[in-house]
Amino acid sequence: MPKRVLLGLLLACGLAAPALAQEPKTGGVINAVIQPEPPGLMLALVQNGPTQMVSGNIFEGLLRYSPKLEPQPELAESWSVSADAKTYTFKLRKGVTWHDGKPFTAADVLFSIEMLKQTHARARTNLAQVDKVEAPDDYTVVFTLKQPFGPFLGIFEVGSMPMVPKHLYEGTDWKTNPYNNAPVGTGPFMFKEWQKGSFIRLVKNPNYYEKGKPYLDEIYWQIIPDAAARSVAYETGKVDVLPGGSVENFDVPRLSKLKDTCVTGAGWEFFSPLAWLWLNNRQGPLADKRVRQAVMYAIDRDFAKDVIWNGLGKVATGPSASTIKYYTDDVKKYPYDPAKAKALLKEAGYKGEKIRLLPLAYGETWQRWGEAVKQNLQDVGMNIETIATDVAGGNQKIGDWDYDIAFTYLYQYGDPALGVGRNYISSNIAKGQVFNNVEGYSNPEIDKLFADGAVATPDSKRKEIYEKAQKILVEDVPVAWMLELQFPTITRCKVKNLITTAIGVNDGFKDAWLDK
């Protein structure tokens, strides 16, 4: 894995090391697993994980993101920001055509934005700060913002803002447009056929604007509903690529040991799923900061990483994943220290009150993790009772604040303003909903920092604000951060360069090639 990560990083930074660089070979067919079968492939209308994974290779966004989340040119060749940080000017690439041969122009960009505002919830939120979008000529697009918005350059990823062909969608009923079933994009691969329940077939776009790319002739996305059968399909050679999450965690070590198999945790930097325990700050023992800190000291997070997640992932240091902007590890540290946890509990006057723990009902791995955390907490003298529940029941309990400790994991979307603040600001306390500030943490200083951080300029100022926010949060422990999750992608080693960007397989086939 380290070798592949390194390779990806080096290529992304344009520093191809001679020892690792190989001349890509053209040709070949790849079989990859897609799990579950996507409900549709029109990325502007459907944004499920599997849809993004398949269609991210058919459609394109204005920008692409390196594993360090630096914007890179895709359909936009270059961009500039005005001095007041309110005007963003994108120069579009010339000579780009849709799969049906029509040219891609600024008119398509304007149309896509209008369409996405109606069909794509996250795009709508991301575009909320945009005052107007204009196209002075066919290859220039100008965004004018209501106020400076720091994370603006982070919203152009293909799944967040895919470009849609205006000539095929304008004036039609978007939901019933026949091209939803045979999507037309600008990407390196063209949609060919979809045998429902069996496979989705993409073929090479011969007129792709980057000469020589893509290298592969065809991609077959195999649809295999049973997890064990997916593992077997890899073992028997039916498929070559198992994207993150397509096999059970406990199968990963076995499959990794197979001959000619490469495993990597890279390719999730944009999403950066961060797992934590919601701690109910409102009531009971956990209302005391010292008890919450004790929870952090009591849990052996290295064990969780090494044993439950098979060594993939990273122990979280705070509210931001290390892959997203303005992350700092210069915060209070919480190593595994049961003695300190016990001392803190004693100091807080904890007397064995019952604490309810809600594991996440996402299967095996999460159930085991719940058991391990319970044992850790019991070892320092906390009286933990596990509440068994299903996904819906768990969400309801968390949304109704009827819990003490609950497992979760959330995406971070690259910028603290997009993915982090929402969990800690007091304006985001809304009973009945999950994935907001359900822990009930309320700190005016944090509210102000996140409000300022979103619109502050320049970057160094944002950095300062967010680093301060991280320090305060880590001291207060509103939730107990566990791990930065990595979902391992398993491939045959002959599949090269599949994961080079922050969204991995989702747009990875552009650069991938087969070493035959």
Add this chain to the structure above:
Amino acid sequence: MKQFWSSMLKSPSGVIGLIILLLAVGIALFGPMLFPNSPWRMVQRPFLPPFTLSTVPLGTDALGRDVFAGMIFGARVSLLVGLVSTLVALVVGIPIGAMAGYFGGRVDDALMRFTEFFQTIPSFALAIVLVAILQPSIYSIVASIALVSWPPVARLVRGEVLSLRTREYVQAAIVTGQSNSWIILREILPNALSPVIVLASLMVATAILLESSLSFLGLGDPNLISWGYMVGAGRTVIRQAWWITVFPGVAILISVLGLNLIGEGLNDALNPRLSREGR
């Protein structure tokens, strides 16, 4: 009583069953005192094969927990669930069956239709639904197992009472003006008990299997370790680590077998016509 023990001890299956049950009860009662390690504690590296370390003789599971400790503590849960749910089923089933058989007529009709209502639903499906609705805990598991296992008791007791009710000593008791409850409790039930005892021993076995199946499906009490839970948790890694599932599976097999053997022995001992020598 003496005769009962002598005929019980003459039946080899009864003796083997008794030995197994005594062993299991002994482990359940005293095992946790001898091996105080919590079965949830992570004591060694995960997936340690059995017979490699004397401290964890049966190896460790996916989190490095002691499989042997799990077996010991699991015995407690499995037996407890088996015994308590059977007791509850008897407490519900015997009065209903006795009343239906003794009073007859409309009371009988009403009680038996009520019983059939439970009998028409597949018992395991009903148990799953009940546990899922009530949220898995040791109480909901015992309650749901008891709820699906009392109807056979009621039907059996009713049949026995129906036949005993026409006996002369019962008729005599009625004529002498004894109260109904006195007649049922003192005259009829003691004579109807032997088939119930046999049934009960088999019900304990069934209840252990039911609890294991529920735990296997992830509907066990998340705070208690049980054999079924261990099998369920280890199932997914059976290709890497057979011992996690095999040992608790064998424990379930042996204890259920033991209870069935006891049932057979009891049947021989309590049924004089069958237990006569030379049959």
